[in-house]
Amino acid sequence: QPRMSVLVQTILYSANFILHFMIVLFFIFANFAVAGYILFGEELDGWKSPGRCVGRMLLVLFERFDYQEFNSVAPVSAALWFAAFYILVTLLLIKTLTAAIVHNYLEVRARLGEPGMGLQRQVLEAFREALWGRSFEGSQRSVPYDDLLEVLSADTDQEHLKRMGNLQVDRRLKSRADLHKAERAQSLDVEYLVSLGCAEGMARRLLQQCSQWTNSIAETSSPTRRLVILVARHVNFLRGEAEFLMHQLKQIFDRSAKLVDRIDLKHAKSVALARRIRKAQVLPPGWTAHTDQEGRRYLRQKETGLTSWTLPKHLL
Numbered sequence: 001q002p003r004m005s006v007l008v009q010t011i012l013y014s015a016n017f018i019l020h021f022m023i024v025l026f027f028i029f030a031n032f033a034v035a036g037y038i039l040f041g042e043e044l045d046g047w048k049s050p051g052r053c054v055g056r057m058l059l060v061l062f063e064r065f066d067y068q069e070f071n072s073v074a075p076v077s078a079a080l081w082f083a084a085f086y087i088l089v090t091l092l093l094i095k096t097l098t099a100a101i102v103h104n105y106l107e108v109r110a111r112l113g114e115p116g117m118g119l120q121r122q123v124l125e126a127f128r129e130a131l132w133g134r135s136f137e138g139s140q141r142s143v144p145y146d147d148l149l150e151v152l153s154a155d156t157d158q159e160h161l162k163r164m165g166n167l168q169v170d171r172r173l174k175s176r177a178d179l180h181k182a183e184r185a186q187s188l189d190v191e192y193l194v195s196l197g198c199a200e201g202m203a204r205r206l207l208q209q210c211s212q213w214t215n216s217i218a219e220t221s222s223p224t225r226r227l228v229i230l231v232a233r234h235v236n237f238l239r240g241e242a243e244f245l246m247h248q249l250k251q252i253f254d255r256s257a258k259l260v261d262r263i264d265l266k267h268a269k270s271v272a273l274a275r276r277i278r279k280a281q282v283l284p285p286g287w288t289a290h291t292d293q294e295g296r297r298y299l300r301q302k303e304t305g306l307t308s309w310t311l312p313k314h315l316l
Helices: 002-013 015-040 050-061 067-071 075-112 119-133 145-152 158-165 176-184 190-195 200-221 223-281
Strands: 287-291 297-301
Touching: 002 015, 002 075, 015 050, 015 075, 050 075, 067 075, 190 200
Parallel strands: none
Antiparallel strands: 287 297
């Protein structure tokens, strides 16, 4: 069972983390059990001994307890004790263990490159195997699978085969040595299996099943597939970077547009001010410019003889 083997490898891969986790969980359980013994041991029968405290702690962990029983003894202490236990154990430790196991499972599955087979497909294959066994080709006498496997693996390291069966070896070709070894390996065909004592129909079926399993592995672990996945990841990364740059450019454009609007407004004000200054420099008819003894400029109206430092507002 490939998927069960992946799960077993995940548990073995997580054994070190699980061991440290159980040590931490033991000390936390012991501390909360001692606290429960001190708080509720004199009033509640289930907390009068350390052994009973551990059993009650397990019930609290799986939420099989009555909170009113604690609340009737010490409301404030029970609330603080239960909140600390729930946050530290249930929300932090248990969730951390689950997240670590899931992470290790995904890492083992990606490292092995084994797609596995679903339960529905396994049932269907078992049904097909039973039907084929009742057919003419399936009922013919042939060499047992165990004997055939021993003959085929006579020149192979048994420990290596055991590791491959337990999904502890990555079967993907990663180097030229692996490719050269695979090219020089004995080719398995119908004639070779028949020469070993296998029935012809059985040989064809075994080769077909091996070909299907190889194709299923190649779909997830072939170099082309890995390259496609790598390209897809880079495309997603570039898409995210492009969206981030577009957001940054949009913000820059918005700020630039606001600055342009402010510049246009200031330019319009400056033009209006320049027109007023220019208009103030041009004297209307009947007005002349003069300079006094101190060199200061003043204006004089010819008809009335009125003098002023600046033009009246109605003439501006």
